[in-house]
Amino acid sequence: xxxxxxxxxxxxxxxxxxxxxxxxxxxxxxxxxxxxxxxxxxxxxxxxxxxxxxxxxxxxxxxxxxxxxxxxxxxxxxxxxxxxxxxxxxxxxxxxxxxxxxxxxxxxxxxxxxxxxxxxxxxxxxxxxxxxxxxxxxxxxxxxxxxxxxxxxxxxxxx
Amino acid sequence: xxxxxxxxxxxxxxxxxxxxxxxxxxxxxxxxxxxxxxxxxxxxxxxxxxxxxxxxxxxxxxxxxxxxxxxxxxxxxxxxxxxxxxxxxxxxxxxxxxxxxxxxxxxxxxxxxxxxxxxxxxxxxxxxxxxxxxxxxxxxxxxxxxxxxxxxxxxxxxxxxxxxxxxxxxxxxxxxxxxxxxxxxxxxxxxxxxxxxxxxxxxxxxxxxxxxxxxxxxxxxxxxxxxxxxxxxxxxxxxxxxxxxxxxxxxxxxxxxxxxxxxxxxxxxxxxxxxxxxxxx
Amino acid sequence: xxxxxxxxxxxxxxxxxxxxxxxxxxxxxxxxxxxxxxxxxxxxxxxxxxxxxxxxxxxxxxxxxxxxxxxxxxxxxxxxxxxxxxxxxxxxxxxxxxxxxxxxxxxxxxxxxxxxxxxxxxxxxxxxxxxxxxxxxxxxxxxxxxxxxxxxxxxxxxxxxxxxxxxxxx
Numbered sequence: 001x002x003x004x005x006x007x008x009x010x011x012x013x014x015x016x017x018x019x020x021x022x023x024x025x026x027x028x029x030x031x032x033x034x035x036x037x038x039x040x041x042x043x044x045x046x047x048x049x050x051x052x053x054x055x056x057x058x059x060x061x062x063x064x065x066x067x068x069x070x071x072x073x074x075x076x077x078x079x080x081x082x083x084x085x086x087x088x089x090x091x092x093x094x095x096x097x098x099x100x101x102x103x104x105x106x107x108x109x110x111x112x113x114x115x116x117x118x119x120x121x122x123x124x125x126x127x128x129x130x131x132x133x134x135x136x137x138x139x140x141x142x143x144x145x146x147x148x149x150x151x152x153x154x155x156x157x158x159x
Numbered sequence: 160x161x162x163x164x165x166x167x168x169x170x171x172x173x174x175x176x177x178x179x180x181x182x183x184x185x186x187x188x189x190x191x192x193x194x195x196x197x198x199x200x201x202x203x204x205x206x207x208x209x210x211x212x213x214x215x216x217x218x219x220x221x222x223x224x225x226x227x228x229x230x231x232x233x234x235x236x237x238x239x240x241x242x243x244x245x246x247x248x249x250x251x252x253x254x255x256x257x258x259x260x261x262x263x264x265x266x267x268x269x270x271x272x273x274x275x276x277x278x279x280x281x282x283x284x285x286x287x288x289x290x291x292x293x294x295x296x297x298x299x300x301x302x303x304x305x306x307x308x309x310x311x312x313x314x315x316x317x318x319x320x321x322x323x324x325x326x327x328x329x330x331x332x333x334x335x336x337x338x339x340x341x342x343x344x345x346x347x348x349x350x351x352x353x354x355x356x357x358x359x360x361x362x363x364x365x366x367x368x369x370x371x372x373x374x375x376x377x378x379x380x381x382x383x384x385x386x387x388x389x390x391x392x393x394x395x396x397x398x399x400x401x402x403x404x405x406x407x408x409x410x411x412x413x414x415x416x417x418x419x420x421x422x423x424x425x426x427x428x429x430x431x432x433x434x435x436x437x438x439x440x
Numbered sequence: 441x442x443x444x445x446x447x448x449x450x451x452x453x454x455x456x457x458x459x460x461x462x463x464x465x466x467x468x469x470x471x472x473x474x475x476x477x478x479x480x481x482x483x484x485x486x487x488x489x490x491x492x493x494x495x496x497x498x499x500x501x502x503x504x505x506x507x508x509x510x511x512x513x514x515x516x517x518x519x520x521x522x523x524x525x526x527x528x529x530x531x532x533x534x535x536x537x538x539x540x541x542x543x544x545x546x547x548x549x550x551x552x553x554x555x556x557x558x559x560x561x562x563x564x565x566x567x568x569x570x571x572x573x574x575x576x577x578x579x580x581x582x583x584x585x586x587x588x589x590x591x592x593x594x595x596x597x598x599x600x601x602x603x604x605x606x607x608x609x610x
Binding site for chain 2 (some may be wrong): 052053054055056057058083084085116117120121122123124125126127128130131
Binding site (some may be wrong): 160161162163164165166167168169170175178179182190193194197198200201202209212214238261262263264265267268348349350 | 453506516
C-alpha cells in the first residue's frame with residue numbers, strides 16, 4: 001500500500017537531516033521502538049514492540065538509511081521479521097523543502113505487510129499503517145523541537 | 160495455532176486486579192470474555208507476559224438503575240444484556256444492537272467492558288455508547304474516574320484506558336419516553352464484521368425531531384459521530400434532507416479493505432442512514 | 441494450599457471441574473485452552489478443533505449450561521465449573537430427538553461440524569421453542585458445515601421444534 005503526505009516542521013532542513021540520521025532520534029520516532037543499534041554507516045537494527053488491538057508482539061527490524069541527495073532527499077527502508085506474526089517491509093522517501101516558516105517535509109511510502117498478521121488483520125492493515133506513519137512524523141516534530149536536535153542559535157526566517 | 164506461554168493471575172477483587180496491573184505493567188493483557196484476546200493469543204499475534212483474568216471479580220457484574228442512569232458492570236455478558244428487561248426498558252438501543260454481535264456462543268462469554276476496552280472499529284457497542292452519550296467508568300490507583308464515550312475512543316484500538324486502570328462499568332442515561340432509537344448494519348453473513356453500520360438516538364417533541372445523534376461503525380478508526388449530518392437532518396426534518404445526507408462522506412474516515420473500498424463504505428453509510436430514518440417517517 | 445489470588449500461575453497448574461457429570465482433577469499447562477484440555481487430557485475427542493479462533497463452531501461445548509467456544513477459554517478458567525461435551529449430552533439422552541432427526545434427514549456427512557451443531561441446536565430449542573427457519577439459520581450462523589449445504593440440518597432442527605410444539609399441545 002502507498003501512504004503519502006506532507007508535514008510542516010518549524011526547523012531547518014539541516015536540523016531535520018541531522019535528526020533523521022541519528023539513531024537516538026530514530027528510536028524515539030519509530031512507534032514502539034525499544035532499541036536502535038548501528039551496524040554500519042547506514043544500517044541499524046531496531047527492536048520494536050507493537051501493541052495495536054489484537055497485535056501485541058515484539059520483532060526485530062533492519063533499517064537502512066539512504067542519504068539519496070543530502071541534505072534534502074532521504075530514504076528509510078525497514079524490513080521486519082515478526083516471527084510467527086508475519087513480516088513487514090517498507091520504504092519511506094522523504095524530501096525536505098525549505099520555506100518561509102521552516103521546512104515542508106514531503107513523504108511517500110510503500111508498505112508491504114504479509115504473513116499471518118496480513119491474513120488475519122487484512123481489514124485493519126491500511127488504518128494501522130496510516131496510524132504508524134502518522135505517529136512517526138508527529139514524534140519527529142516533537143523530537144526536533146528539543147534542544148538535542150535543535151540548534152538554539154538557528155534563526156528561522158520570519159514570514 | 161496454540162497460544163504462546165504466559166503467566167496468569169486471577170484476582171478476586173478490583174483492588175487486587177489494579178495491584179496486578181501495577182505490578183506487571185506494561186506487558187499485561189486483561190482477560191475478560193476472551194472472545195478477541197484468546198483468538199489473538201491462539202494465532203500468536205499477541206504475546207503478553209502476564210494475563211490478568213478478571214472473570215472471578217463479582218463486583219464487575221450487575222445491571223442496575225441508579226438515579227437517572229443505567230449502570231452496567233463491565234463483566235456483564237452480552238447475552239445478559241440481550242435478555243435483560245432493565246436494558247430493554249432503559250437502553251433499548253443496546254437491546255437492538257446485541258443480537259448483531261457475532262454468534263450466540265460468543266455472546267455467552269463476551270462482555271460489554273471487553274468490547275468497549277478493545278475498541279474494535281467494527282464493533283457495535285462502542286458506536287452504541289457514543290450514540291447514547293454513555294459514560295465509561297475507569298478505576299485506577301488514584302480512584303474512579305468517568306469519561307464520556309465520545310472522548311474515550313481516541314484512535315485505532317486506542318482508548319483513554321491506561322495500562323494501570325480497569326474499565327469497571329458503563330453508565331447510560333435512561334431513555335426518555337420522547338426518545339426513539341435505531342440501528343442498521345450491513346454484513347455479508349450474519350455475525351460477520353459489518354461493512355458499515357449506524358446507531359441512532361433521537362429526541363422528539365410532538366412529532367418534531369428536535370435532536371439526533373448518529374454514530375457510525377467501521378467507517379473510521381473508531382466510532383464516528385456525524386454531528387453536522389445529524390443537525391442538518393434535524394433542521395430539515397419533514398422536508399427533503401437529501402442534500403444533507405450527501406455531505407455525510409465528509410464526516411466519515413473509512414479505509415479500503417478486502418470487504419469494501421472507502422467509497423463503498425460511505426455509500427453504504429448513506430443507504431443505512433436513509434433506511435433508518437425512513438422508519439421514523 | 442495457599443490461596444494467593446495475586447500469585448502468578450505459570451507453566452502448569454491444577455484444575456478441578458465437573459465434566460459430563462464427573463469430577464475431574466488434572467494438572468494442565470496454563471496456556472492450554474478448554475477444547476485442547478478435553479481432547480488431550482481427558483481423551484474426549486468428540487469436541488473438534490477447526491479454526492482455533494472462534495468462528496467455525498467445531499469446538500462448541502457447554503459451560504455451566506451455556507454454549508461457548510472451547511478454543512476461546514483457558515482450561516484453568518473452567519476451574520470449579522461444569523462442562524458438558526457431545527459425549528455426555530449424547531450418553532444421557534439429551535440430544536436423542538435431534539440425533540434421530542439428523543439421522544433421518546441425512547444432516548451430516550463427514551460429521552466434523554456435527555457435535556458443535558447439535559450443541560448449538562439444543563440451546564436454540566431450549567431458548568427459542570417457537571423458532572422459524574430464519575431464526576434457526578441465524579442461531580446456527582456461527583457453525584460452519586462444508587459438506588451438507590445446511591438445508592438438511594435446518595430441516596432436522598425444524599422437525600424437532602415442530603414435534604416439541606405438537607407434544608406440548610396434547
